[in-house]
Amino acid sequence: MINTIRQIKQGNSKAFKAIFDRYWNIVYRFTGLYLMDNYEKEEITQQVFIKLWEKRELLDEEKDLDGLLFIITRNLIFNHIRKSINEEKLAETLQLATEASNEIEQGIEAEDLKKYIDKLVHMLPERQRTAFILSKKRG
Numbered sequence: 001m002i003n004t005i006r007q008i009k010q011g012n013s014k015a016f017k018a019i020f021d022r023y024w025n026i027v028y029r030f031t032g033l034y035l036m037d038n039y040e041k042e043e044i045t046q047q048v049f050i051k052l053w054e055k056r057e058l059l060d061e062e063k064d065l066d067g068l069l070f071i072i073t074r075n076l077i078f079n080h081i082r083k084s085i086n087e088e089k090l091a092e093t094l095q096l097a098t099e100a101s102n103e104i105e106q107g108i109e110a111e112d113l114k115k116y117i118d119k120l121v122h123m124l125p126e127r128q129r130t131a132f133i134l135s136k137k138r139g
Helices: 002-009 013-031 038-054 065-123 126-138
Strands: none
Touching: 002 013, 013 038, 013 065, 038 065, 065 126
16 A cells, blocks of 8 residues: 555556545445435545545655545535535525515615605695595595
């Protein structure tokens, strides 16, 4: 294993593929402990190996690769869950803001309509205006 890690550090894609083939199912099953969606599990699993390849120069030949993959996977899962929660909160906030905006808009429209009606009522001849006002007061 030490030799394989050394080869990966040197950019050997065949050594990386060997690690990928060996650990892909293990990482994928681990993601299943936290994620239900197969697409999300595959995405996280792919990200684990992308991150491993991108940070290959930092690999320590003396450290356990299983542990490193576990840590990378766990961190990516937690970040994904945190992001999902934030997106849900954002969607809820946007929904509430939209509803509030609609209520405000309806309130403004109602107020504008009331002002317009009042203006029209004041334009009526006095007798019609009085009759209209009395009819509205009595229901």
